[in-house]
Amino acid sequence: MNRSIISLAGATAALAALTGAAVLTGAGDPADAPALSAARQPVQRSALVCPAPSASELASTTYTSFTPKGAQAAAKQGTAQLLPATGAAGAKAKPLAPLNEPGVPVTAKVEKADSPALIGSAEGGLAPGWSVQQTTVVSAGPGRGVLGTSCVAPDSEFWFPAASTAADRQDFLNLVNPDGLDAVVDIELFGKDGGLKPTSSDSVSVPSQGSASILLSTLVTEKASDLAVHVTVRSGRVGAAVQAVDAKLGADWLPAAADPAAGLVFPGIPKDATSVQLVVFAPGQDDADLSVRLASPTGSITPAGHETLHVKSSMTTSVDLGDVTKGEAGSLLLTASGSHAAVPVVGALRITRGTGAKQETAFLPATPKIDERATVADNRAKASTLSLVAPGKEAVVKVTTSAATDGGAPVSKEVTVKAGTTLAFEPPAPSSGKGAFAVTVEPVSGGPVYASRTLSLPSNGIPMFTIQSMPDDRGTVVVPKAAPDLTILDH
Structure with missing residues (x-):
């Protein structure tokens, strides 16, 4: 009897030590106690990878690194740096763009x-x-244009709609492995008639803390446009992006699209877009029926002749929407339609500005909504346009411009995005200071918000530009609150 009492006391003390606090309520069923809610806590470590920028001798690449200043990042203690993905040699290199605060x-x-x-x-x-x-400017020659991309967190699966193996395109799949073991990657390509026959059944190996660049046209025998590329990692994890180089339309990065979903949002088509090409793929076993809407500055409209879209299972469907924005900034909205169950799809837009020999292209993949906060790091005065869309309910959003790289102070303002509309505007510049600055978007109230940023850097009469979607930065993680459960002592 005494031994049991001592054991119970010792177990209770151990539980208290493990959980940080223990409350003994005496009689009563523990199941009757109120459930403890989870809390969001700032992440302690983040990992990003950036693809090799360009093989052009005329390329100039700028890397901009930034962490928002807020409750979850108020402390200055910490490190943030970039190192070359060159194996063991990269770990000994001098860090690029180290962040101090x-x-x-x-x-x-x-x-x-x-x-x-x-x-x-x-x-x-x-x-x-x-x-x-990562922003690269190639002033002339093959691949000329502005190639922009946000460096991505490594993952195990990616979708890239709007890729191509056609004769006028050279699309390179760039893979970066941040870990200490080699990664093994499988790559599948799908077109309007289904999967394309591969030239080899072998997987791609990405070396430890290294990278690989694969020309997509070498993976299959067929020359085809409007493809969907599926990247799955068999072992390890990688970061992935597609560099698309068009013989006439310039070049840009095609980022991975949002995960398959029954509804897709493409925020931020520039008002002067001369051509918009939509590519959608249904990865499951069922066909998808979708309604197509354009969220303009004044409300949602249905593009004439493109009210609905039918996407066959395991096949891509492409639609030429032309100059769908008609001189006003907009966002494309796809939602499930018909009497059948909603079917998840993936998608991306290829957007062209300019005419004739002075055309430039960029890509806008389907984008997830912002949960807590989203940031795009490289913005420049009179060159950046922020686009916000609220597909459902009206939303109030806080937009914060950081200090610039050469001084100044941050500026914040709240804006209202009306239901079913797109709000496009130049973000406020920092108060004084020069150089690049970051823009952070935080939902305040109302319905879901989706965002992107267009960076325009015209050159020699060519409207060079790039678009970066702004998904949630996942700066916090849900941590469940722990409490002692004395019922384990009954077993």
Whole structure:
């Protein structure tokens, strides 16, 4: 009897030590106690990878690193840096664009044609919401244009609609492995008639802390446009992006699309878009029927002649929407239609500005909504346009411009996005200071909000531009609250 009492006391003390606090309520069923809710806590470590920028001798690449300054990143303690993805040698290299404090962006410029992919990590107070923008300008020759992409977190699966193996395109799948073991990757290509026959059944191996670049046209025998590329990682994890180079329309990065869903949002088609090509793929075993709407500045409309879209299972469907925006900024909305059950799909837009020999193209994949906060790091005065869309209910959004790389102070303002509309505007510049700055978007109230940023850097009469979608930065994670459960002592 005494031994049982001592054991119970010892177990109770151990439970108290493990949970940080223990409350003994005496009689009563533990199941009657109120459930403890989970709480959001800032992440302690973030990882990003950036693809190798460009092989052109005329390429100039700027990396902009930034962590928002807020409650979850108030402390200055921490590190954030980028290292070359060159195996063991990369770990000994000098860090690129090291970040020292939240709230102030840091930039670094690279002009080597053989610049490597980068592996980035942030810890402590610089980890929550850490983002890096890679912006490359190629002034002339093959691949000329502005190639922009947000460096991505490594993952195990990616979808890239709107890729191509056609004769006028050279699309390279770039893979970066941040981990200490080799990664094994499978790649599938799908077109309007289904899966394309591969030239080899072998998987691709990405070396430890290294990268690989694969020309998509070497993976299949067929020359086809409007493809969907499916990347799955058999072992390990990678970051992935497709560099699309068009012989006439310039070049840009095609980022991975949002996960398959029954409804898709493409926020931020520029008002002067001369052509918009939509590519949708249904990865499941069922066909998808979708309604197509355009969220304009004044409300949602249905594009004439493109009211609905039927997507066959395991096949891509492409639609030429032309100059769908008609001189006003807009966002494309796809929702499930018909009497059948909603079917998940993936999609992306290829957007063209300009005419004739002075055309430039960019890609806008389907984008997830912002839960807590989203950031795009590289913005420039009179060159950036922020686009916000509220597909359902009206939303109030807080937009914050950071200090610039050369001084200044942040500026914040709240804007209202009316239901079913797109709000496009130049984000406020920092108060004084010069250089690049970051823009952070935080929903305040109302319905879901989706966002993107267009960066326009015209050159020689060509409207060069790039679009970066703004998904949630996942700067916080849900941590369940723990409490002792004395019922385990009954067993």
